[in-house]
Amino acid sequence: MHHSFNILTTTTPSESPEPPLKHEDNRMRILICPSGFKESLDTHVVADCIEEGVRRIVPDAVIKKVPLFDGGEGFAKALITSTGGTLRDITITGPVNQPVASQYGLLGDNGPKTAVIDMAAAAGLRLVPKDLRDPTVTTTYGVGELLFAALEEGVERILVGCGDSGTSDGGAGMLQALGARLLDKHGHELPLAQGGKSLSTLADIDRTHLHPRxxxxxxxxxxxxxxxxxxxxGVARVYGPQKGATPAQVEMLAAALDTYGLIVSRKLGQTVSSLPGSGASGGLGAGLLLLGAKLRPRYEAITEYFGINDDLFRDNHHLVFTAEGKIDAQTTQGKIPAEIAVRAKKHGLPVIALAGTVGDDANANYGAGIDAYTSIMQGPMTLEDAMEAAERLLRDSAETAMRMVMLGKSLNADIHTTASAPVPVPVPAPAAAAAAGAGMTKTKAYKKVFPSLSMFTFVCVSFLWLAALYTSHDPSCISLK
Structure with a gap:
């Protein structure tokens, strides 16, 4: 069986942005490219809310909305809708071994008969009740059942979206549903759909009886x-706690997946444990490799599937909005806002990110090209209240951000047209302290600390930086995930 692996090429912001496409219209042009808010708002709703907030301040803005999916929940439905395809309803085994209603789709284009599957539709975190969130026992068996159904329908190609998972079994359950036998050192078959902890006794994987197609x-x-x-x-240590694992369970899962990784590597004849994408969706990527799957960076794949190309960022936009449920250090690790920011920077576009919550080390996103980020939260509230009010909070946050942008634009115009003394520019505290230590004026500090930002963008960053600082340091502020 042939195995093909793609390696992501890292893109860095260009020092010489490519020229934008020309437009006769002088109205403000804004690009909105959000991800969804997990378990709260889908990406289309997020895009609509941001647009509504922006139009409160700039009613005549030319706005282009490009809701993006990270391969998680909603990916299949969106792709089926965009191609005029068909959804198939099916009952499968959910992540906690209970029947759940699920779907897969068939593309409506003229290419090879193609099925599209969200792993989250079978093993997503949303399908795991909060009081049962234990990734040592949740299973991807239902993912295998979706694949089995698509194979039985005679498809020639299957697209799988990985994201929003509630499992950490390395795709073991999926393999079992497709006919593989997981064996211990005595040659005894492991019980079906028992989750990641069962992999600690794994000694071999027999693929002889996998679905022949x-x-x-x-x-x-x-x-x-x-x-x-x-x-x-590894996936157990990075994502295990988010899925409900205790510290002890994290280490147990990590050890079990180490064992699994060695066996998968032996079967494929190459090291899989550190292969890009092998840990996707709780290690489902590794299991899919055993089926001969080709792993692709999700942004690259998704933009291809939805027909998005580089002209999206060359279309003479003035500003880009992006969004996701949580902005933190992990956002830089291939998530939609960071991927958007990297590409926007190639064309010199400022980027503002709105998030349900701001987490640890979120300032790492400045290096990815996000110029400013802020939480949509307006004060302490419960998670339930935040989710109920999410649309309003997002609209209000987009409005506030846009007010800051327009204020910055106004100040920028004043600075360039007034012949009097320079207008003081607000500098975030760390930058101001650094400037004072170096004997610089605030204006010089701005140029030194933020050399790539226009004065217009810098004013926006200054205000939004304060909002983000408040949110990220307020332990009582419980917000969206």
């Missing part, structure tokens, strides 16, 4: 290439 079908996977199966940055 897997040899004929191309499987392509849109996944986060920054996620690896094992090691300090």
């Amino acid at each position: 897997l040899r004929e079908v191309e499987i392509e996977v849109a996944c986060n290439f920054k996620n690896v199966l094992c090691g300090p940055k």
